[in-house]
Amino acid sequence: MTRLLSASATVLAIALAAALAGSLEGVRTVLAVAVPYAAFAVLVLGLSWRVVRWSLAPVPFRIPTVCGQQKSLPWIASSRLESPHTTAGVIGRMALEILAFRSLFRNTGSRLERGPRLVYREARWLWLAALLFHWSLLVILLRHLRLLVEPVPTLALVLDRLDGFFQVGAPVVYLSDGLILVSLTYLLQRRVRNPQVRYISLFTDYFALVLLGAIAVSGMWMRYFARADTVAIKQFAIGLTVFRPAVPANLGDWFFVHLALVATLAAYLPFSKLVHLGGVFLSPTRNLANNNRMKRHLNPWNYPVKVHTYQEWEQEFHDKMAAAGLPLERP
């Protein structure tokens, strides 16, 4: 509980500091210009550093976790996605993992009943919530292009239309906004209420969720209630992207809160578990083909080791082998 509270307090403190800074004439420019640039730089450099470090570490052995029938005899159907033996199969497997969270979909829950009887049931809520959260996040991020690029990319326009499809009236309520709130709430309550998950949760686990939630809430507040001046915001945002930053006076407190929280997320991401967004592509149990016996895998640091040779072995047991009539190299 202390971990959740301290995570929430940290996020709140950042938000309040941002609101305060946004209202102070001199500090405002720093917050609106220096902080986003710095955070973005940390994100790009930090993430590249992480990915480079992973890539520099070799993959000495081909260790896929095989989840289906291997390719062996021609009349046995092999599982191309769960036990891929071709590059296309591996790409398919990775696509399923990244786009549909295939492995999480397998999730089961277990219960020990009298008897004893262990029973398992399907437990897909985590999968559903995780999937909704990530897809909503992606849609929301892409929709932001509307504010960052002029003319607005078609993708952002299309998403806008689809996402707002179910709504009449203004402002359009986006589907993704609702889903991200619901899914984040589910994930957070699961962390708190499930005793096992609570037991393993660290400060950073709560911090990530609360921070993302706060970003979502501040964004929505701006859109639906504070009715922020999107023309001013867009002007400011485009200024940032072309390195001619100008800070209009009418951005509003909520915008500064939103901006500071996003900057926090960006700077925090490379140093937290959120780097899974890059790491998932590199996982050697998933992105290697189960073709171990078909194609030799090379280990760059394979070094010679001390072995017991046949000659040493025969020497030790020579007489016994001779007596037993076993063939010998040196009779």
Add this chain to the structure above:
Amino acid sequence: MSNPNPKPEELVQIGYQPPSKDWMDPSVEFRKGTFCYSALPKNLNYLGLPNAREWQPFDEDWKLPPDWKQIILDGMKERLEKYRSFRLFMDICVRCGACADKCHFYLGSGDPKNMPVLRAELMRSIYRRYFTPAGRLLGPLAATPLAGGRELTEDVVKEWFYYFYQCTECRRCSVFCPYGIDTAEITMIGRELLNLIGCNINWVLEPAANCFRTGNHLGIQPHGFKDSLDFAVDELEELTGIRVDASINRKGAEVLFIVPSADYFGTPHYYTFLGYLALLHEIGLDYTFSAFASEGGNFGLFNSHEMIKRLNAKVYAEARRLGVKWILGGECGHMWRVLHQYMDTMNGPADFLEAPVSPVTGTRFENARSTKMVHICEFTADLIHEGKLRLDPARNNRWTVTFHDSCNPARAMGLLEEPRYILRSVCQRFHEMPENTIREQTFCCGSGSGLGTDENFEMRMRGGLPRANAVRYVKEKYGVNLLACICAIDKATLPPLLEYWVPGVEVAGIHELVGNALVMRGEKPRSTDLRGEPLVELEAAHA
């Protein structure tokens, strides 16, 4: 044993509610029945491993080398640079908990540190303290529950020992993890690190030392190997009336056949061994055993990557010396993890061998064209499919069979259909256990990776509970009385497990059932199966 083993009714009182004690507290209690004894100095010395000494896990003083902490930290650093798996798995876990109740040790013990995620966190907390920017920046301040780091202390070493020897490296957790994080990989590295300061268990090191010296885990010397083979040939003659020819170290044979040593020394493995002999004779395969490579198993896998390579080297060396064309491998789980995922990389290329072709059917084993080693289930499935065997499945009518996928053939190889195809051909009543307890989701026997000792009995029974439970389900539903499997460790450890949780179900290898069903040319009318038990006429066959 001094204190009697707990009864099943007691053992099954499992609380899954985590304790109030924070997991970052490393203290563990070495309770009898839940850990393995330390490795004897003679075994460490034989293998040239560091810090050989007399000690036991329940001792206060573990007699670690003075610079043990630096050794571990240096060892971690080295491995973070050598294994992408290790670095990545340290970095990207989101602690979603999807893996938590997938581990048989957690299901059987309720100990939260047996949740794969926490097992890994035992290591990750040290990683966060010593190897991340925040950890290095904050120093000791990073070793707080809030920051998620821990100081590396002797208590942590003891905790690692306890929990890394409470993981059977079965890789079930990895199937469910959204990033494929494989806790077995972390356990393997953890054991490797412990090994650097001499904290190992005898049940791993003694077989490894034996294997290094004599060629097999049991320390059977070449003449002893010949004796057991001769004995098996005699026995098979008594049972079938046919005298098979089984040669040892014969140069120029087409195929080298390597089996786990338990096959010719353990029960019920031995009946599978008889099955191999009958089968290979019947099809007239030109093969030889080797007394030098008289072990396919490789306990190096449970010690260090280097030890895997040291023990595995003899396979190719012997194939080259004997001048065979390719290699056939018997029924064994961890042996096949090594043969499938490590051997070619470590000790290949096997360019002096030929891509395996079955001389009986002409089938070319394309899937083994580089490693040149074929699993006997692949080989036999092909024989059956091509109609090369005369089989009388009624001879297995004593049994109602289910199949236990051993962890490694399932999750390292994907050898799922071959054994099933064979089983359906050689016996008439075969029933699967529930879906999420077989194939890639199979549950471990609970005694793999060198944990199958008597002193570890309670933990083994706990870890084997999910497997036993699934067996019990098919026993009650279909009257299953035989659990077939293709792993030497399974054959040794499932019988006591089933006796404990599901009395009345026996254990057999697939090739025992093949040997029973196989109608050999010129055999005498069989009155018994390979166990010497009378064949059963089945009335139900008419129903």
